[in-house]
Amino acid sequence: QQQPRYVHSQPSYVYSQPSYRSYNPRFQRGAYLPHEYRQRGYYVNNWHAHQGLYAPPYGHQWMQVGSDFLLVAVATGLIANLLVN
Secondary structure, three states: OOOOOOOOOOOOOOOOOOOOOOOOOOOOOOOEOOHHHOOHHHEOOOHHHOOOOOOOOOOEEEEEEOOEEEEEEOOOOEEEEEEOO
């Protein structure tokens, strides 16, 4: 008579590194710019100084969030165009 074999295996622990990414919002045309980014500190006052930007149409303003440039309707916050770097 054969004795039962007990197989002992090490428990497997799954460990993943915590994510320390900074919050980097992703914007898209047709979406709305969150209120916290609709402040004067994000306005691009000299759009000539930035390659790819053009004169904003009436009622719109270029905004810079990080390295992204967004053409936003001032009244609603609607993103009309964007240049993502």
